[in-house]
Structures are given as C-alpha cells and as structure tokens.
Amino acid sequence: MSDTAKKPEGLDLLRVPFPASQISKLPKQMRRGDQDKGKCARGSAYSADGYYCGGRHARSIHLDYVGHAAITDRLLDADPGWTWEPVAFGQDGLPALDADGGLWIRLTVCGVTRLGYGDAQGKTGGDAMKERIGDALRNAAMRFGAALDLWHKGDLHSGENEPPPEPPDAALVDLKRQVWETAKASGVESADHLAHDFASRMDGLVLADASADELAAYLALLQHEASLREAS
Numbered sequence: 001m002s003d004t005a006k007k008p009e010g011l012d013l014l015r016v017p018f019p020a021s022q023i024s025k026l027p028k029q030m031r032r033g034d035q036d037k038g039k040c041a042r043g044s045a046y047s048a049d050g051y052y053c054g055g056r057h058a059r060s061i062h063l064d065y066v067g068h069a070a071i072t073d074r075l076l077d078a079d080p081g082w083t084w085e086p087v088a089f090g091q092d093g094l095p096a097l098d099a100d101g102g103l104w105i106r107l108t109v110c111g112v113t114r115l116g117y118g119d120a121q122g123k124t125g126g127d128a129m130k131e132r133i134g135d136a137l138r139n140a141a142m143r144f145g146a147a148l149d150l151w152h153k154g155d156l157h158s159g160e161n162e163p164p165p166e167p168p169d170a171a172l173v174d175l176k177r178q179v180w181e182t183a184k185a186s187g188v189e190s191a192d193h194l195a196h197d198f199a200s201r202m203d204g205l206v207l208a209d210a211s212a213d214e215l216a217a218y219l220a221l222l223q224h225e226a227s228l229r230e231a232s
Contacts, residue, residue: 001191006099007040009078010078010079010110011109011110011112011145012075013077013078013080014074014075014109014141014144014145014146015144015145015146015148017149018032018066018070018074018147018150019132022066022067022070023064023065023066023150024064024065024066024067025051025053025062025063025064025065026052026062026063026064026065027040027055027057027060027061027063028060028061028062028063029057029058029059029060030048030058030059030060030061031058031059034058034059035058036058036059036192037048037056037057037058038056039054039055039056040052040053040054040055040056040057040060041054042204043199043200043203043204044196044199045059045192045195045196045199046058046060046195047059047060047061047062047100047206048060048061048195048208049061049062049206049208050206050208050209060173063150065138065149065150065152066138066146066150067134068129068133068134068137068138070158071134071137071138071141071146071147072137073143074146075109075137075141075146078109078110079109082107082108082109083107083108083111084105084106084107084108084116084136084137084140085105085106085117086103086104086105086106086209087104087105087106089103095129097132101117101119101120101128101132102117102118102119102132103117103118103119103129103132103133103136103138104116104136105117105118105133105140106140107137107140107141107143107144109144112144114140114143114144115140115143116136116137116138116139116140116142117135117136117139117140117143118131118132118133118134118135118136118137118138118139118141119131119132119135120132120135121135163195172212172215175212175215175216175219176215178219179215179218179219179222180192180194182219182222182223182226183197183222185226186222186225186226186229194207195207195208198210198218201218201221202214202217202218
C-alpha cells in the first residue's frame with residue numbers, strides 16, 4: 001500500500017496555495033484619486049509598506065496577487081473544459097458593462113458555476129476590456145478558493161486563540177505626536193510630505209517602520225533647525 005498522499009484534483013486543486021514564483025506584487029494606492037505619482041524606489045514616499053517595485057504610482061501598499069496567466073493555468077489543471085461567459089450582453093452582442101464600467105461573469109469549473117466581477121483599474125481602450133476579463137476571472141476563481149490566502153490579508157484559519165495585541169507603547173505614541181507637531185510648525189503640510197521628508201533625511205528609512213531611536217534623531221534634527229530659524 002502506497003504512503004503517497006493523493007494529489008488534489010478538480011475543485012480541490014483550486015484550493016492549493018500558489019508557489020512564490022507565481023505571486024506578484026500589485027500597488028494599491030492609499031487614497032482614491034491621488035494624482036501625486038512618482039517612481040516607487042528606496043527613499044521615495046510612494047511606498048507605504050517598505051516594498052519598492054520600481055513602478056510609477058501614487059503612495060501605495062503592495063498586495064500579493066496571482067496573475068491572469070497563472071489563474072488560467074490552474075483552471076486548466078483543475079478542469080480542461082472550464083468556461084466563462086458574461087452575465088449579460090449589450091444590443092451590439094458584446095459583453096455588457098455595469099454603470100461603473102465593470103464586467104460581471106459566470107465561471108464554470110467541474111460543473112459548478114459562480115459569479116465574478118472585474119474592473120479596468122483605470123485603463124482605457126482594448127487594454128481595459130482585457131483587464132476587466134482577467135480581473136473577473138481572478139475574482140470568480142477566488143470564489144472557488146483559488147489564491148484565497150492572498151485575497152485575505154491574514155491567515156483565515158488561525159488567530160482565534162491568540163492573545164489580543166498589546167497596546168501601543170505610550171512613549172512611542174508621544175514621540176510620534178512630537179514629530180508631527182514639530183514638522184507642521186516647520187512647514188510640513190501632510191502625512192505624505194512628512195514621510196517623504198523623513199525618508200530623504202534618514203537615508204531612505206520608512207517613517208511607518210521607524211524605531212524610537214530613529215524618530216528621536218529625526219525630531220532632534222527638526223528641533224535644531226527650528227532653533228536656528230528662531231535665532232536668525
């Protein structure tokens with residue numbers, strides 16, 4: 001009798017985690033409509049999580065995601081006969097979009113059908129429809145469990161018995177308050193401006209991840225500059 005475990009197949013195969021080689025990073029900007037865009041590189045303020053993708057975008061966090069090609073490959077492995085179709089068609093016979101420009105689809109795998117939704121992520125023209133289709137397939141495949149661990153930022157099946165997180169260090173909170181108040185007094189106008197100023201002065205360090213010693217060093221620099229301005 002073989003000790004080899006039976007390999008997942010069919011719908012069970014869709015629940016298998018994707019290898020790291022098939023996982024990419026997708027920047028998701030922090031504020032809707034933010035037009036302040038630049039290269040996401042070390043020392044810039046365009047990364048909010050310390051990952052620098054090299055692309056050009058507004059201040060963003062970088063989410064793990066599986067692309068259209070990897071999802072299609074997994075669907076084919078699970079069911080070579082899988083299909084998808086738009087939920088509705090327009091009078092021209094083409095897939096109908098909703099009022100927000102999104103596309104609803106039905107994805108059928110192993111005889112089971114589930115809905116998915118995709119949008120164009122700000123793209124236009126022919127690339128927009130391709131983006132909608134790819135996004136809708138990823139969304140619908142998630143309903144079957146594909147890459148579900150990436151859609152959910154935490155672990156779906158742990159943490160229930162973990163102790164609650166410790167409250168933030170009061171001294172660190174007060175230090176951050178002093179940094180913000182001193183920076184505002186020196187002309188810093190926003191949190192993004194502050195993060196950029198901190199990174200430029202502190203050798204590319206990320207403000208959100210700064211230690212108490214790093215914040216204290218930055219605060220001392222701001223206070224020194226303030227004293228020079230007062231003396232002049």
